[in-house]
Amino acid sequence: MDHSSLAGRIFRGIALALVLVFFMFPIVWIFLMSFQTNEQILRIPPHILFEPTLANYQALISGQLRTTAGNLEISFIRNLMNSFALSSAAVVLALLLGVPAAYAFARFKFRLGETIAFTLLSFRFAPPLLVLLPLSLYYQQLGLNDTYFGIVWVYQLIALPLILWIVRGYFEDISPDIEHAYRLAGHSWREAFTRIAVPLAGPGIAAAGLLSFIFCWNNFVFALILASADKQPVTVGALAFVTASGIQYGQIAAAIVLSVTPTLLLALYAQRYLVEGLSLGAVKG
Amino acid sequence: MSMVQLSQTTNVLPRRTTRLRGRMLPYLLSLPALLVCIAILVPFVTAAVYSLQRYRLNLPYLRGFIGVDNYVDFLSDPAFWNTLRISLTYTALTVVLELLLGLGIALLLRRPTRFHNAVSIVLLLPLMTAPAIAALMWKLMTNPSFGILSYLVSLFGVHDFKWASDPSSALFTVVLVDMWVYTPFIMILLLAGLRSLPRQPFEAAALDGVPASFVFFRITLPMLAPYIITASLFRLLDSIQQFDIIYAMTQGGPGDRLMVFQVQAYLEFFQYTNVGRSAALLMILWLITNILSNIFIKNWLRLRARAHGHA
Numbered sequence: 239m240d241h242s243s244l245a246g247r248i249f250r251g252i253a254l255a256l257v258l259v260f261f262m263f264p265i266v267w268i269f270l271m272s273f274q275t276n277e278q279i280l281r282i283p284p285h286i287l288f289e290p291t292l293a294n295y296q297a298l299i300s301g302q303l304r305t306t307a308g309n310l311e312i313s314f315i316r317n318l319m320n321s322f323a324l325s326s327a328a329v330v331l332a333l334l335l336g337v338p339a340a341y342a343f344a345r346f347k348f349r350l351g352e353t354i355a356f357t358l359l360s361f362r363f364a365p366p367l368l369v370l371l372p373l374s375l376y377y378q379q380l381g382l383n384d385t386y387f388g389i390v391w392v393y394q395l396i397a398l399p400l401i402l403w404i405v406r407g408y409f410e411d412i413s414p415d416i417e418h419a420y421r422l423a424g425h426s427w428r429e430a431f432t433r434i435a436v437p438l439a440g441p442g443i444a445a446a447g448l449l450s451f452i453f454c455w456n457n458f459v460f461a462l463i464l465a466s467a468d469k470q471p472v473t474v475g476a477l478a479f480v481t482a483s484g485i486q487y488g489q490i491a492a493a494i495v496l497s498v499t500p501t502l503l504l505a506l507y508a509q510r511y512l513v514e515g516l517s518l519g520a521v522k523g
Numbered sequence: 524m525s526m527v528q529l530s531q532t533t534n535v536l537p538r539r540t541t542r543l544r545g546r547m548l549p550y551l552l553s554l555p556a557l558l559v560c561i562a563i564l565v566p567f568v569t570a571a572v573y574s575l576q577r578y579r580l581n582l583p584y585l586r587g588f589i590g591v592d593n594y595v596d597f598l599s600d601p602a603f604w605n606t607l608r609i610s611l612t613y614t615a616l617t618v619v620l621e622l623l624l625g626l627g628i629a630l631l632l633r634r635p636t637r638f639h640n641a642v643s644i645v646l647l648l649p650l651m652t653a654p655a656i657a658a659l660m661w662k663l664m665t666n667p668s669f670g671i672l673s674y675l676v677s678l679f680g681v682h683d684f685k686w687a688s689d690p691s692s693a694l695f696t697v698v699l700v701d702m703w704v705y706t707p708f709i710m711i712l713l714l715a716g717l718r719s720l721p722r723q724p725f726e727a728a729a730l731d732g733v734p735a736s737f738v739f740f741r742i743t744l745p746m747l748a749p750y751i752i753t754a755s756l757f758r759l760l761d762s763i764q765q766f767d768i769i770y771a772m773t774q775g776g777p778g779d780r781l782m783v784f785q786v787q788a789y790l791e792f793f794q795y796t797n798v799g800r801s802a803a804l805l806m807i808l809w810l811i812t813n814i815l816s817n818i819f820i821k822n823w824l825r826l827r828a829r830a831h832g833h834a
Contacts, residue, residue, distance in 0.1 A: 250631055253627070253631055254631055254632075257628050257631070257642075257646075258642065258645070260703070261645070261646050261648070261649050261703065261706075261707065262645065262648075264649075264657075264661065264664060264703065265648060265649075265652075267664060267671055268660050268663060271663065279669050280668065280669045282674065283674060284669075284671055284674060334555075335555035335556060335559070336556065338553075339553040339555065339556040341552060342549040342550075342552035342553045343549075343553065345549075346548070346549035350550060350553065350557070351549060351553055354556050354557055356820070357560045357563070358556065358559070358560060358563075360816055360817075360820065361563050361567075363760045363812055363813075363816035363819070364567070364812060364816075365764050365785055365788075365805050365808045365809055365812060366764070366766075366785075367766070367785050367788050367789060367792075367805055368566075368567060368570050368802075368805040368806070368808070368809050369563055369567055369570070370566075371570065371788070371798070371801060371805070372566035372567075372569035372570045372573065372802070373566040375569075375798075376565075376566065376569070391562070394559050395559075395563065398559055402556060427548065455653065456651070456652070456653035456654070456655075458653060458654065458655035458766075458767040459767065459770075459785075462770075472653075472656075473653045473655045473767075476655070476656060476659055477655060477659065477771055480659055480662070487663065487666075487669065490659070491663060494656055494659055494660055497653065497656050498651075498652050498653065501651050501652070502648050502651055502652070504651075505647055505650075505651035506644065506647075509644045509647055512647060512711070
């Protein structure tokens with residue numbers, strides 16, 4: 239079974255190198271590009287060695303872009319803040335709603351619980367526009383269109399199923415005996431829940447929270463439909479940014495780097511949990 | 524034996540919780556989740572109703588019930604058949620290619636060495652990149668005037684390769700981006716599967732000097748089948764609904780070359796303000812995904828039950 243023959247090892251080495259190049263090159267290249275001036279980017283052939291500049295980042299942070307067509311004001315930093323605010327609020331809300339429900343699903347067998355769990359799971363796979371388009375019309379009538387609350391509420395579609403299913407699994411893995419013993423000592427179910435069950439399921443709750451944060455952050459279509467410019471997260475903001483005329487390419491690259499850095503760092507930090515979370519039905523932009 | 528103890532302990536639970544409150548507890552705890560469910564179901568039912576109406580936002584006075592006319596119209600509409608064909612092609616291409624590549628990488632990384640683990644972690648990064656942003660990254664790399672990939676193919680004598688803006692290579696380009704983002708997903712599931720396989724059959728095969736290809740096709744693949752099925756169904760469901768990558772890359776163009784279901788429905792709604800038609804299109808997509816997801820959920824629950832030791 240060991241591929242210890244020399245030819246085998248060389249083949250595997252080359253294959254792995256190619257895999258790494260294909261998956262890492264775009265990230266590295268865009269990162270390098272974000273430190274280049276337009277002139278450097280437009281050089282043919284492209285240079286790997288160049289004198290790095292922070293001008294692109296400075297322009298993004300100051301919000302003033304000098305373009306061929308004159309001065310252009312952009313609010314990319316605002317988009318970044320929106321992404322933080324919307325994703326964090328959505329995850330906090332989903333944890334508050336989802337962890338008790340996950341506990342109920344794990345500890346009590348009741349038909350409604352199964353129905354809810356399955357409805358949420360099956361809508362995890364339904365086309366998001368099917369829900370979003372009618373919802374946008376309702377939102378207009380309710381005055382929820384283009385409000386942070388409205389967007390955070392819709393983000394529950396991403397975060398809540400994820401948290402329910404991951405955390406439920408963790409609760410199921412904890413023996414109920416400990417809680418029973420604790421309650422026999424005269425404590426209420428609420429104390430058993432907050433002092434025993436939640437701390438024991440802590441790693442699972444943290445993993446589910448981190449994953450849902452990443453997926454809320456990466457979401458594109460919800461905010462595309464429901465948010466106007468000043469409430470848009472980076473995913474939508476960056477796209478609008480690209481189509482603006484006279485934008486410098488290095489600035490686009492810098493905007494991309496700023497948009498992906500938070501999730502990539504979180505992913506590296508939480509990688510231990512990713513496999514489990516992903517297999518539970520997580521990946522959705 | 525522990526079951527007996529368990530049921531005894533539940534009988535002597537503190538009396539403080541009245542029986543009624545005890546029975547209501549699970550419902551109270553899951554009430555918020557139920558509300559979210561309802562909040563999803565209402566727009567869903569609304570969409571189903573819209574799909575049976577003549578409903579254009581710019582012509583509100585024409586609104587009315589027209590039965591299944593929206594659906595019947597699709598039958599004679601070449602745009603619909605184009606959408607169906609493109610969506611299915613895109614799905615088939617991405618799932619098959621990602622499965623092959625993902626399986627290959629998982630096999631390369633099978634032995635849990637420190638280096639292999641590091642590689643598998645690094646490969647998570649594309650998966651954690653927002654698909655819409657990933658599309659922008661590739662857009663920069665395939666720009667005809669300065670894109671590095673345009674430069675690289677020109678070194679191989681292919682000049683003026685237009686990537687996503689040429690109808691003949693647009694599909695290839697978005698499939699490539701999809702592969703970049705989602706192959707790691709399949710790789711991760713299959714790697715987890717490979718590493719959880721029992722060792723004995725492989726050790727026995729090695730002792731008997733069974734050829735590697737036989738081991739792969741007769742032992743590895745069959746044992747890995749549940750993981751392969753889960754990963755493919757997962758990707759199938761997401762891929763047929765792809766929106767982010769295609770919309771960010773070309774908005775369905777050039778022309779109608781990449782008009783997959785959700786992009787078409789989005790434009791139908793916002794550009795042509797034809798709510799009825801857009802809803803009917805999405806209902807058809809929902810029907811397809813619903814059939815697939817029922818298969819998926821059943822399969823997934825079986826795996827889950829097995830992982831929990833038939834808990």
